Amino acid sequence: MNPIVFGVLFILIAPIFGGLLAGVDRIVSARMQSRVGPPLLQPFYDLGKLLQKEARQVNPIAEPLLLGHLGFMAATGAMLVGGTDLIFVAFVFALAALFLVLAAGSVNSPYSFAGAERELIVLLASEPFFILMLAAICKVTDASSYQGVLSSAVMVAPKLPGILLAFTFVATIKLRKSPFDISTSHHAHQELVSGLTSDMSGRLLAYVELAHWYESAILAALVVLFFNWSVPLGLLAFAVVYGLEVLVDNSTSRAKWQLVLRSTWVVTLLLVGGNVLALFLIK
Amino acid sequence: MSSLIVFLVAFPLVVGGLLLGIRNSKLRNVIVVLAGLVVAGASIVTAVTFGNGDAVFFGLPNGLTLGRSLLVLEIAIAVFVVAVSIQHRRILAPVLVLGQVAVSVYLELSGKMPELEPGRLFWFDRLSMIMVLIIGIIGTLICIHSLGYMRDYHRSSPLIKGRRTVFFCLLFVFLGSMFGLVVSNYLPLMLIFWEVTTLCSFLLIGYTRTKETIGYAFDALNMNMLGGLGFSVAILMLAGQPDGLDLAKLTAGPATAALLPALALLCLAGLTKAAQMPFSRWLLGAMYAPSPTSALLHSSTMVKAGVFLLLRLSPAIAGSSLGTLVAFVGMLTFLFVSLVGVTEQNTKKVLAYSTIGSLGLIVGCAGLGSPELIWVGVMIIIFHALAKGLLFLVVGTIENRLYSKDMENFDTLLSRLPLVSALALTGIAGMFIAPFGVVVAKWTAIRAFLEIPGWQGAALLVIMAFGTSLTLFYWGKLLIKVLSMRSVSEYERSVEKRISRFEWLAEISLASGVIGVAAFLGVISEQVVGPYALATFKGTSQSFLHIEPVILATMIAALLFLPALALWASRHEGYNTADFYAAGRPVTSGGVMGMALGATQTVTLRNYYLDGVVNGKLVFRVGTIACGVLLVTLIAVGMVAR
Amino acid sequence: MKRTIVPFGPQHPVLAEPLVLDLVLEDEKVIDAIPTIGYIHRGLEAMVDRVEYTEMGFVVERICGICSFMHGMGYCLALESIMSVEVPDRARWLRIIWAEISRIQSHLLWLGLGADAFGFENLFMHCWRMREEILDIFEKTTGGRIIHSVNRIGGVKRDISDSELIAIVARLDGLGKAFEATARVFANDPSIRHRMSGVGVLSMADARAVDAVGPMARASGVRMDTRLAGQNLYDQIEFEPVLETAGDCLARVVVRMREVRQSIDLIHQMVDKMPKGEGLPLENKPRGNPSGETFTRLEQPRGEVVYYVKANGTKYLERFRARTPTFANIPAMIKLVKGCDLADVPNIILTIDPCISCTER
């Protein structure tokens, strides 16, 4: 099949996937707190409402930046499964995330700004991991594209156990789960109010939400890379990782940014760096 | 043919001398602009004339010979340095320069100097072409920019004595000597130009003649003189080798063990000039000079001379432990200065750290040496020259409007100086946003690192991953400040109107260059850089750009579309800058919040500098020591290899 | 140098109540914190001029919805001491049983809010779910979940039957078991330690210097508990205040957790000691109007409260004043907030267990 078809399919399916995932997440979280929780389709209702609601804009630049965030996030996913060079995708992924930071920072208000700075910190914490992870996958499979990795005869996960382990750690940041939900919070009681979404309303917030769904889908696609011999197994692994994230989300308090940065760097250096080193030395 | 090169080198020198005598600023404006156009034109003509491809060698036109002029020039430089040092009671610089002269005089008198092959004085190939274009065009734009900048600079700092005649003279001399440097094939000739650039930067950094800047100027002088001394000792050692002083032959392939010590010293010279750790301090001190100086030093001259030399040496040192050590000095410098950069609040210093880091990458590529990495190195030179030149000029312009270099005072720039901030955004984008050059180069570098076996490959990957993320952090911070908005008063809006035409011309040209080069990345790679990389390493034909140019073009178009959308959005109603969330407190459109105890205050925001996690000073010290150790090992390795 | 100024409150999701702090930050280090209150100031002390002393108790109860029972009881104790009313024995015991139950309620509520402040939503949910048990007990015995209105000058309005008391004790024992599971999380969770341990340390000397009261002082090792005075029958049961010495946020959590256990134990003792039987007298109605003044002290969940009542022989009191525990702990809070991290600010504010409506009245 044409890689472009994959890209287009991703753009169409990812929001449905991400939204349903968020719906399941909310129900499971509620059950873990012995509550009933919202209906499964709640994230879609929320998105629909946000799109129907008035958008109060503090400045004219935030919306284009958020569109950039959404657009580049979708593009990241499309490029990833569409067969663009994996390492380049890592850079585009960071760019997409950066747009959100800039949108929040452009408001020039204390809470959005602090949220933006914290998001920049979590980007700083997670970015080395994604570059190293994709580089290591390329190295181990001798491929440079998504399709290349999937069709490679080398099984990725057995060769990159450290990186897979670190992935579950870093995914906490990307999924905005406790203890690493320092820049935004799905729960209200956070010192930064809503963090970097503090000054976004209506459709602006909907863009952020939608982009986050794309982000979840991208993470799912990345997990599949580890299980390149069987896509269903990869998706199952993502479900396990996500389940773990929800469990951890419900079993920890929010960390401070210093810890987030330090621990992620240490994990990246030890687990990922060690794994990469082993890869280079053994191969 | 060769007269074109001589013109290229001599014309700026002559113009520089002429400018020394012109005190009328209108006349100076005319001369600078005209001379600039001639220089730029000459560089383009040169590039077109020679730019068909392969390397060409030539000597001086019409039977001119160098004779002992090189020695005379060197002694003249030494006399000048000694005089200045005595005036300011410095000891290290005269010692170094005298050592250098001693080496040259010994060489000359002992007769060890090999016969010069007259037709191989100059070397022009694609790398020289790229450098000549960078120097000719970007250098000229910076000179033109200075016309506007210096006027405002002296207006905003009335205590500094205006010596604009000297300033413009130095700029042109700088350009001339850089031209000379990048086309030299004969090492002693290159050394002379090398020393002239050192001297020019020394004078430019010390331009304001305050105690502080003189100190920094001597820092620069000392470190570069150390490099210069290394250079001349290397010449001394190479003089005994066959074809030792012919750069092209010296670097035609992997060097023999006998050559390694000299090459190590040449690398030392390159590292000092490229301000790699442990020599990074001089470039930071240089930030106290007027901004065009920084722009010139960072984009097209001086530091580029260092990486130029290393790129030239790359085929000789690649694969040896010397090359690996050089590469690690560069890559570690990249990592450490990126880490220091996140703790820095002075915008010019952030730019300086970014420069050192980018140069570190180039050094890393040069040290490791493979067609792909050479491609990366040259690409970074091009993009960095454009983007960083632009950024320094923009920061200079901002500095003259806001009277601050502090990143924290650049907030709401988009509202106050919209066009300037658009230019700043272009520059920053050029440095780290995905489809623009530097990122493409880094990406290719990562791919190349994957092929490097052993722990080195892994280490380089880790360094690259962390270093890149760190640059993302400080650029992100700067972007947040530049992109933020609030309501501004009529007066604040009028500030932008007072920027001179010279500055606009230079900055807009450079910004177009950043975008244009990114847009024509494929062409540049296929036509110029790729062939150069393959020629240098005699590689088999391959493509360096691993992406559909369509995707790159689409991304650039999308990125350009976003500001357009912003502009469109700003004309529409429906936004209200007084509507930000302030925990329910009253806010007004200028960003004034109600505060505790009934007070009011304008919103002030300070970026995070990772206090308590990263100690900038400590990191800098650690980096300096680590790279210093590597450097000593490097030289030792060179000596032992003999 | 530029610094970030974060307007913390009046509307801020970390605190249900409006407390204003202007936080001056460098990175996220709090360099300075300028407080303002007054968003809840109602002026209810002045309502003595509008409400007769007999009904003033209902106003006093609404100083704060969390320690409402204690406020009502304190007011009645003050008036009873002025008017020399002898309160029937069973009513006195019932009062302190309710008081201890309300302490458990307050602490559970606080533990939940504290957990939410450092982002542990699940723990918040669990604490509040346990708290609903207590509210059921309250609603069953007093008729109200939050505001109980059972205290009257001279006694209490409702009795709890002996069988019901035994049921309550059993229910509290069950709650105690469930609470242990939660307490284990608070004590052992590494992420909670990361947020609480060593944060906002108030040394014993500082606690004395800023006149801290209640669990705030006890967590710093100051042995201070007005219940020791024994005027409310606490001398008839075994009671020893809970002390911790670390003085940090975690110590304040631990003090309150231990006090929950202690209160359950105290209720056991009280139910054992109190006079049993149906139809025992509960209320001695006061006669005439009060005249005189008194300072009455009481240990609320948040610490010592001081009531001042001055009556001049009319139906309207001349002055009523409540110095609530949070009022006394605010200086400590301001002291602790300076120099901490932004992320610690909610923890520190919450570990003094602030009740702004108490403070401002």
Next chain:
Amino acid sequence: MDRQGFLARVGEYHTNGWRLAIINATTVPPVDAAEPGIFEISWGFAKDLEFETIREQVTTADEVPSVSDFFGAAFLYENEMRELFGLNVTGIGLDLGGQLYKTSVKIPFSHAAVKARLAATAAATAAASGKKA
């Protein structure tokens, strides 16, 4: 009031390890219309289970010295007295500049304000008794 003597007594409590439990002002209704409004201030000190007070009577014209040199936590009480009672408290450690509370009625415990409230109560009681005004 005797400023020196008062501060000496407060200082004594401080050195003996007492803590400040309350500072309370009371608006004392004037016996006859000619008398200027008097306020009674009590400083309550506690040590373990003991409780003692210092009592002073002042008018709005008197200067009330702050005790925040001895008891840092006194600033809240003193700012409150100044704002709600209109007393002239001087030398407060953390002076909130009249911004502690913001009230609809300025100085709500002034003699005039108390009198107005009592009058309103009387009128309302009369109305509630069913007598039409």
Next chain:
Amino acid sequence: MSNPFRLPMAPRAIRNLFSKPATRRYPYEIRPRFDGARGTIKFDVDTCNYCTLCAKRCPAAAITVSREDRTWAIEHLTCIGCNVCVEVCAKKSLAMSTEAKHVHTHAEVGPQGQRPGHEEWHGADPAIAAAAAKAAAELSIDAPSS
């Protein structure tokens, strides 16, 4: 230092996930209130002698009684449910029911600006009752049945 990867809450969370939620699904599932829980004040107009004691003692001043007009009214939005009026009523005309107070909407604000939650009874005095009925008819609201 304890193991940093310990999650003491996790077993609880997992157990909760697989057990029935604690939620009472109000309003689909209504738990009856406890006996003696305080809810809405009920008034019996027939036994009231309009002594006004309840109005005088009400701390929230939610009750208005007029002896002359023989009317008794309560603002449910102001009532704090303290039970004092019930306690002081000599004729036992007042009672506290466990029924929760009704939620009102802005739509209930009457044409003359009567607040929602206002409930008024008119005594048996025929003249007054007639006048009240007339007034009510003019205001086009239903007079509350006694």
Next chain:
Amino acid sequence: MSFFSKSPWILHYDASSCNGCDIEVLACLTPLYDLERFGVVNTGNPKHADILLITGSVNERNIDIIRNLYRQMPDPKVVVAVGACACSGGIFARAYNIQGGIDKVLPVDVYVPGCAARPESIIDGVVQGIGALEQKRRKSA
């Protein structure tokens, strides 16, 4: 199709309440009552909220805050006054610093009585508020 009835996000503000109603509002989010069943999210941020749950009454200092918060909420929006104080000033209506119920400053759509308002009543109030939200949406559409 309108999604407002399925996704009412609330903002809670304590005007000058005694805490009683605030606690009950929070209790509504806890397992026993679980307002999230109705799609309710406690946002803590006026910019995200559809329903302003406000407890306590208006006083001199918070009157501006209440106005600011309401103004910052994007349309359509609904105000639910929770508790006697918010509805009318309650027992504190006669205190010197209380200016009255929330309807003194904001157009209140739903009044939830009680002192303190019970969680069940608050749920009723929110459900009524959803209805009001839907009406406003239809009016503006």
